[in-house]
Amino acid sequence: MPVITTRLVMASTALALFVVSSTSALAQKKYDTGATDTEIRIGNIMPYSGPASAYGVIGKTEAAYFKKINAAGGINGRKINFISYDDGYSPPKTVEQARKLVESDEVLFIFNSLGTPPNSAIHKYMNAKKVPQLFVATGATKWNDPKNFPWTMGWQPNYQSESHIYAKYLLKEKPDAKIAILYQNDDYGKDYVKGLKDGLGAKAASMIVAEDSYETTEPSIDSHIVKLKASGANVFFDVTTPKFAAQAIKKIKEIEWKPLHILNNVAASVGSVIQPAGFENSQGIISAAYMKDASDPQWDNDPGMKGFLDFLAKDFPEGNKLDASVIVGYGVSQTLVQVLKQCGDDLTRANIMKQAANLKNYRTEALLPGITIDTSPTDFAPINQLQLMRFKGEKWELFGDVISGDVGG
Structure with missing residues (x-):
């Protein structure tokens, strides 16, 4: 009888430990709308048409890069669902597309939407909704205002x-x-x-x-x-x-x-x-x-440039290596992947911004030597250096x- 009792106690203890550890593991996973065990839903708005349509290739580059990431298993086991819409570089259309992404598509955040007027049109909306407007594709100085607009961050030099x-x-x-x-x-x-x-x-x-x-x-x-x-x-x-x-x-x-x-x-x-x-x-x-130029032979043997050209050859063959927008799309995508890796299993909107504001001496393969990406809770300007x-x-x-x-x- 004592042996049976001991075994029951041991079994009960093991079961309790299993339940506690399982609950703990589940507790570590935190999601907001747009994130699950298998998916990270990301919104994007680009001028695929209109007067700034030359920049539309940035969105196409990003789509190809995330497809490459997904093929390799995704980020922490989750695949990126990249939803990108055209706004024709028209602010009223940007507002329409942002609302669609946030309220209908229910994305976790909007990433690298292009243009100062378009992003200005959704600036207050995104912050009121507390949805990250992350790494906007514009160098306007006003994106670095964490006190008044804590959900908006730039990427390129202002x-x-x-x-x-x-x-x-x-x-x-x-x-x-x-x-x-x-x-x-x-x-x-x-x-x-x-x-x-x-x-x-x-x-x-x-x-x-x-x-x-x-x-x-x-x-x-x-x-x-x-x-x-x-x-x-x-x-x-x-x-x-x-x-x-x-x-x-x-x-x-x-x-x-x-x-x-x-x-x-x-x-x-x-x-x-x-x-x-x-x-x-x-x-x-x-x-x-601030980015390397694929037309410059000094980067011919550069590991970062080789990685970029390999990406073009395998994952984005229609991408023109001479188009600076292509390498920009590549570099900002790498930066986002780093942020998402840092998030681990806490894919809340608050943690997305927390990790984006905690990049230290980070370098994508595309940046010029000597230029790094650095952010803090009081500095939302990732890149501050350029070379003539x-x-x-x-x-x-x-x-x-x-x-x-x-x-x-």
């Missing part, structure tokens, strides 16, 4: 930081510059202009001799280029998107204006801007970079040091 770097260059290399600015008439364009003026400081008033803006609905910006040439400027600060950047390069050549041409990073793609505008028309243009580059022959050539363009720094 536009004001980038403009600060151009200002530093001009003050050093061309202090007598007469600058003409063309910018998109929205928050995106105005952010770059503010950054340049702040970077030039007291000299901005005397150095900037002309400013002109264009609307994304305009078929051509040729008349703006002619107007700015008439100002007598010898520096042209070109704040555009790919379609209009290519037009500007062609028109400058056609009217034989020969300013120092500074082109913002998001319009500096060889494949979607420089090549269509003509290599011969693009010599000497200055821009800034000049177009020569059929590729960009980096020059100078990696520079921090921190706003206020």
Whole structure:
């Protein structure tokens, strides 16, 4: 009898331990809408049509990358369900698509939706809903505001930081510059202009001799280029998107204006801007970079570039390696995968933001050497560094040091 009692006690103890450990294991798994044991549902909004459709390839790259991740088993055993919609770069359409993703598709969060005006249109909605608006594909400075908008985070260097770097260059290399600015008439364009003026400081008033803006609905910006040439400027600060950047390069050549041409990073793609505008028309243009350029032979033996090219060959053969948007889509996708890995089995929206705000010296395979991704609960600007580059022959050539363009720094 004592033996039987002992065995029963042991069995009961083992059963209790099993129940406790099972309950504990279950307790460790935390999900919000859009996450389960098998799935992570992610929303995305891209301009697959409209004036910024050149950027649509970012969404296509991301879809291909997540398909690759799923084929390898997913993230912590869960497959990514990537739902991407077209908004035509139209803010009212963005609102419609965001509501559909959050309220109908019930995604866990919205990732890397493109454009400053589109993301501005859903900024308050996403924060009111407490749904992450993560790694938005725009460098507007306002995405780094964790106190007032704790559910929104950027990814790329912010536009004001980038403009600060151009200002530093001009003050050093061309202090007598007469600058003409063309910018998109929205928050995106105005952010770059503010950054340049702040970077030039007291000299901005005397150095900037002309400013002109264009609307994304305009078929051509040729008349703006002619107007700015008439100002007598010898520096042209070109704040555009790919379609209009290519037009500007062609028109400058056609009217034989020969300013120092500074082109913002998001319009500096060889494949979607420089090549269509003509290599011969693009010599000497200055821009800034934070990602490696697949057209640059210095990366031929780079393990990160080899990984990117292998991804294109196996998983995204239609991707053009010369299109800078493709490597951007690749790099930001890798960053998201890192965040989701850090989340483990706590796939709540709060933990998504907590982990996104806890990236330390992280590097995707696509970043230039010396540039890292760092965030904190008080700093929602993952990338703060860039390196200047000049177009020569059929590729960009980096020059100078990696520079921090921190706003206020």
